[in-house]
Amino acid sequence: MIYSKINATGSYLPERILSNKDLEKSLDTTDEWIVSRTGIKERHIIGDDETTSDMAYKAALDALKSSTINPSEIDLIIVATTTPDKVFPSTACSVQNKLNIGECPAFDIQAVCSGFIYALSIADKFIKTGAKKNILVIGADAMSRITDYTDRSNAILWGDGAGAVILTATDKPGILSTHIHSEGKYESMLHVPRSNNPSKKDTIEMQGNQVFKMAVNTLDRIVDETLNANNLMKSDIDWLVPHQANIRILEATAKKLEMPMDKVVVTLDKHGNTSAASIPLALDYGVKSGKIKSGETILMEAFGGGFTWGSALIKY
Ligand code: ACO
Numbered sequence: 001m002i003y004s005k006i007n008a009t010g011s012y013l014p015e016r017i018l019s020n021k022d023l024e025k026s027l028d029t030t031d032e033w034i035v036s037r038t039g040i041k042e043r044h045i046i047g048d049d050e051t052t053s054d055m056a057y058k059a060a061l062d063a064l065k066s067s068t069i070n071p072s073e074i075d076l077i078i079v080a081t082t083t084p085d086k087v088f089p090s091t092a093c094s095v096q097n098k099l100n101i102g103e104c105p106a107f108d109i110q111a112v113c114s115g116f117i118y119a120l121s122i123a124d125k126f127i128k129t130g131a132k133k134n135i136l137v138i139g140a141d142a143m144s145r146i147t148d149y150t151d152r153s154n155a156i157l158w159g160d161g162a163g164a165v166i167l168t169a170t171d172k173p174g175i176l177s178t179h180i181h182s183e184g185k186y187e188s189m190l191h192v193p194r195s196n197n198p199s200k201k202d203t204i205e206m207q208g209n210q211v212f213k214m215a216v217n218t219l220d221r222i223v224d225e226t227l228n229a230n231n232l233m234k235s236d237i238d239w240l241v242p243h244q245a246n247i248r249i250l251e252a253t254a255k256k257l258e259m260p261m262d263k264v265v266v267t268l269d270k271h272g273n274t275s276a277a278s279i280p281l282a283l284d285y286g287v288k289s290g291k292i293k294s295g296e297t298i299l300m301e302a303f304g305g306g307f308t309w310g311s312a313l314i315k316y
Contacts, residue, residue, distance in 0.1 A: 003174030004127035006316060007134070007166040010063025011284040012055050013044040013271070014160055018144075027152045034156045039247025043159025043272030046142040051085045053094035055162035056140035059280070060095060063164040069134050071099050074166070076135040077106035078123055080115030080276035082305075083142045084108060095138065112190075113243050113304025114180070115139055115276030116163070120300075120312050121178035127169045138164040139276035146192050148203035157245075158204070159272030163280025173315050176297075177229050179222060180310035186214065190305040215245065215303040216252045222301055223256055226311045232297075234258050239292055243302035244268035244278040253301065265291065275304065292316055 019042040020031035034040055046055065056079055064071055079092040086094075092106035111118040116139035126132040140162035149155045167175075190211050194202035219242075227234065234257045242250050244267055254264050265286040267278070274281060279300050286292040294316060301311040 001171070002128055002130055002169050003172060004124045004135070004167040005170045005172070005174040006314065007069065007168040008063045008067030009280065009284040009287050010059045010061065010066065010164040011281050012058035012062060012162045013281070014046045014050060014055065016045045016047060017042050018045050020156070023156060026149065027155060029152045029156060038156060039266070039268050040156060040272045041269045044161055045144045046160040052081055052083050052140050052142050053085045053091045053098065055142070055160065056081070056091060056095045056138045056164070057098040059138060059140065059162035059164040060099060060136055063136070063166050067166045069166065069168065071101050073134045074101055074136045075104045076123065076126055076132045077104065078109060078119040078135065078137050080109045080111065080119040080139045081141055082110060082112050082115065082275055083145050091140065111182070111304065111308040112306060113245065113273070113275045113278065114302040114306070114308040114310045115304070116279045117178065117300060117302045117310035117312055118180050118308070120165070120167075120175070121180050121310065123167050124175045124178055127167060133169045135167045136164060137167055138162060139278070139280045141275040141277050143273065143275050146203050148201070151203070153208050154204050154206060157273045159274045161271060161274045161277045161281050163277050163284050165280055165283065176313040176315060177226065178310065178312045179225055179229065180308070182306045182308040184306060186307045189214070190307070212246065212249065214307060215249050218303055218307070218309050219249070219253045219301055220256050222309055222311045223253065223299070226299060226313050230313055236297055237299045238263065238296035239286060239298045240264045241279060241282050241286060241298055241300045243304070244271060244282060245273050245303070257299070
């Protein structure tokens with residue numbers, strides 16, 4: 001049986017930091033309100049001359065540096081993003097060009113904050129079928145480019161960055177299972193309305209309170225689905241590496257898992273919500289800080305626009 005295993009992780013955060021104190025200067029908000037309602041203290045903001053593919057490329061280089069493979073051995077590139085450089089070609093093709101590796105397939109996945117889980121799920125299938133051996137999976141987003149900084153309920157949440165993993169074929173698990181879902185009827189609760197209509201805004205609109213409740217309930221269900229699919233108990237999970245949207249959502253999922261918060265990798269305070277980048281950024285932090293160790297069992301989960309949601313259970 002072929003499994004896919006995380007060979008290496010990498011990340012990149014842009015230099016500029018936007019703190020809650022900075023936001024206090026332009027918005028009717030306070031550091032206390034933001035920290036108590038979201039857990040966020042600061043977020044990184046992409047430079048004017050930077051692009052999503054620049055961030056994705058730097059995260060990929062960081063992962064390659066820690067890996068056992070050469071760039072030329074990568075046989076598929078998948079980038080999860082909601083903020084591609086261009087309408088086309090894909091951000092994955094731009095990353096491929098920057099890495100100077102030719103001919104392997106490269107494509108983007110759009111599932112907003114669940115994008116990385118979707119990309120991981122697809123990559124896992126390519127490896128399990130024997131079609132590919134070394135896949136570069138990236139989550140990268142420049143959410144500041146689609147945020148209205150006069151809207152206090154959105155401006156406080158979003159940040160920019162990129163995280164990457166290299167998945168390699170092995171004979172031992174690896175990725176134990178992935179689970180992905182979507183429910184398109186909730187489209188208007190969290191969206192960027194413009195699409196093909198130039199008269200509409202091209203910044204995020206969100207019914208925050210409703211999204212919050214849906215996220216908590218849905219993540220409860222995906223935890224059960226993942227544990228049942230693997231015949232595991234809550235106590236078998238060593239680490240929760242969740243999508244970083246709101247500390248109160250993370251606390252609710254940890255409570256569902258009967259897991260103390262020191263077993264949850266939290267980067268939200270420093271990164272904000274970086275959409276598809278948030279899980280690989282948190283994973284890289286968990287690995288490089290020495291928290292996550294080889295052989296441990298990790299549950300990743302995400303919920304985002306669509307609505308989309310998903311999970312991945314991994315033996316690291
Ligand atoms: N500062 C001060 N007051 C604020 C701010 C702010 N930055 N933002 C909103 N408020 C006010 C509102 O105007 C409202 O005032 P009112 O009662 O006078 O009308 C009051 O605070 C309460 O507003 P709520 O929206 O009910 O506040 P809530 O506690 O729900 O927090 C928040 C808002 C932080 C957006 C929260 O709903 C949330 O995090 N939702 C989930 C968002 C999320 O996770 N989205 C992404 C998931 S999917 C993805 O990642 C793409």
